[in-house]
Amino acid sequence: MRFIFKLSYDQDIRLAKHSGHVFWYGLLLMSLLLAPWVLPAYWSTLITLTMIYGIVGLGLMLLSGFTGLFSIGHAAFMGVGAYMQAVLTSMGWPFPIALLCSMAVSALVGAVVGLPALRVRGIYLAIATLAFAFIVQEVLVRWESITGGNRGLAVGMIDLFGWKTSSPTVFYYVCLILTILATLGVLNLLRSATGRAFVAIRDSEISAQSMGVNLARYKTLSFAVSAALAGLGGALSAHMLRFISPDQFGIVQSIDLLLIVIIGGLGSVHGAFFGAIFLIATPQAISLAKDFLPSALGQTVGLQSLVYGLILIAFVLFEPMGIYGRWVKIRTWFELAPLYRKGLFKRQKSFQKTERLK
């Protein structure tokens, strides 16, 4: 068991709460730094992809997990970021500046989409974001002079102020740095007054409002930051795949992003990365498992969708806090070793909270 003594006020907002955090996250960082040199190229590609989805997941987590606003159209922001990046780099802009511009444009679009969030909530907001995502996708298809329509668009290599490279290892480190920056940024945001306002809005809009939280401002801000992160992820994935087309940013992708936050664990920064790992690892695991299944079952196209659905149902029914929730339970079991009680995380049955009050 570990006892943490509060010796200063700064301890409450410190990112690393104790030496264990420093050790384990240091170890994680070291192994991620060494990964491209040790692991086969295919593995480091998978890790790069996981980091990109982790960044997008962080954005959606900030919106859904911490502000309580659900978006069923988040892939559209990825699309905006990806296309912006593709167009700007083809015009010869250096990679970092193009990236910042893509994020800014995504954030702007996010703020615009956030506007209905001020009037509608819950399922209505979900439908509004869904509708918006369909419109963005259609714009990407029809605005052929810039986006190339359904034929898609080839994306150039990254250009760091004249130094052009298509090396996957360099790209891996670029993604790693951006992932760390995004994570630290989100963590920092969450411990600031802004982050606390987000959480207050999630828990109760009325009480947040009566404590002086400006709902309009913080909801729009949450949408903007979330869309900026999604745009960053989209821009990186454009460089990663070297080819983008509108159907990569459709409803299926949006639902995949929701899978990340729900399966990872709503309301935790870890959850975004756990979810991303799940999203990348599951197709790999399924394709490995296919060899052991009878070919009549293993070769069918529906298998992946079936497995995704079953896992999603199982998580919602049995572990609503996602992989992170399960991890917290396991960790607590070890921390309290002989004293762990069965009912420690038991959920109270609650009444359905109605949104329709006359």
Added chain:
Amino acid sequence: MQLLQQLINGIAQGCIYGLIALGFVLIYKATETVSFVQGELMMLGAFLGLILMTVVGFPYWLAVPSTLLAMVAFGVLIERIAVRPILGEPAFSIVMLTLGIGYVARGAIMMIPGLGTDFQALPVPYRDQTVEIGGLMIGAERLVAVAVTVILCLLLFLMFRFTRIGIAMQAASQSQLAAYYMGIPVRQLNGLVWGMAAGVAAVAGLLLAPIVLIDSNMGFIGLKAFPAAVVGGMTSLPGAVLGGVIIGVIESLAGYTMPEGFKDVAAYVVVLIMLMVRPNGLFGGQFRKKV
């Protein structure tokens, strides 16, 4: 004349949207849970009808009622196994749950060898027939879609108005707790509502199947049910059907008068405008939460 033709096609298409939205609104009104699985239920209904008619060899008039019965049972089953245990959880858990059920349904259909990955036509007796009314050639399948929707709405209206069970459902949808105190078996009713929603979705699937081909992704049409439900006001059953017809007509007219591409997004543009101007829809009441 061309315009009138488009209008009629739009109404027929809108009836399908309306029926899917009807199932969605039934569930939302009765249990305040949001079901994203209506489109997949419609797809399942269409496939079940197809399997019964082509593989098992049922005649049309036997296949339709058996499909409906099976889908109602399936709806009750979903409610019992998946939805009831997590009532009281945040609303979005149930959205994700229904998305998961949709994934499973689509995957399971795609795994049927030879059937799930192709486009299939449902062999209905009225296929490829046209009716001429005042110089307009109207496909019989569209007329059937409109007629069945009208009859179904009438039946539902009569049920909610005059039968014990319908009135009990109305009571439960106004306040579950009060209805429970009055001795209404709210849980069983919720199961029945899911069954009805699945049945209505199956009707939509069987009506849509002759107009378009059946495939495992036809459930995505269900996403158009949300605009329909929002335009109709989410809690109003006639509103849902009318909203569906409005969406269908707008879509059809947009395809006729505007450049290519507007047809596919017209429904979503309408819903965005609707949410900004009148979030409670055309027929929804004004609700405001009090502290």
